[in-house]
């Protein structure tokens with residue numbers, strides 16, 4: 001059943017969910033209940049969507065074989081990110097690699113989020129119509145955030161993974177999306193195997209301007 005049918009009293013308070021959520025990168029191997037996964041996907045599809053297009057596709061990965069391959073690619077793409085974008089020291093990269101090889105980012109469920117470029121007027125050609133492309137990306141991002149919050153409200157941890165964009169072709173070979181689908185990101189989900197570490201945010205006043 002969908003949790004939205006339960007009524008408010010049994011569902012965690014919204015601000016509690018938002019305020020306590022943290023990224024989880026180490027998961028227990030227990031599989032997630034199908035019902036929970038359905039509710040997470042339901043929440044994803046309730047996100048605002050540009051033009052009402054719902055131009056998203058969620059590839060849900062439960063298969064152990066595929067998950068292990070995803071994990072390998074996640075290690076490679078995080079290392080790539082560490083070298084090219086974070087410019088981490090070789091020592092830190094090595095430490096991170098070991099943590100990943102020991103199971104960091106290995107999740108009982110992954111949800112890869114795609115958009116269908118064929119449904120864009122511009123066919124995804126960003127120079128022709130940046131605005132349309134950006135709105136499709138934002139719609140997919142909104143769906144991902146809804147999924148993360150829904151999962152957390154059910155006690156399921158997750159981390160939003162952007163690094164697969166650095167190895168897009170390899171991920172596509174594995175996930176086999178329909179033609180002309182563009183990867184937006186992957187969510188790793190599972191029951192947390194680590195004590196969540198809250199990352200503070202800048203005060204609202206320092207990142208907002210009232211005019």
Ligand SMILES: Cc1cc2nc3c(=O)[nH]c(=O)nc-3n(C[C@H](O)[C@H](O)[C@H](O)COP(=O)(O)O)c2cc1C
Pocket residue numbers: 021022023024025159160161162163164197198199
């Ligand atoms: C677009 C996007 C991409 C991200 N990609 C990654 C990623 O590839 N690997 C990772 O470990 N975390 C990734 N994150 C998670 C951020 O590192 C995390 O949200 C941030 O450090 C704040 O921590 P918190 O989520 O625990 O509050 C990503 C988050 C966003 C929004």
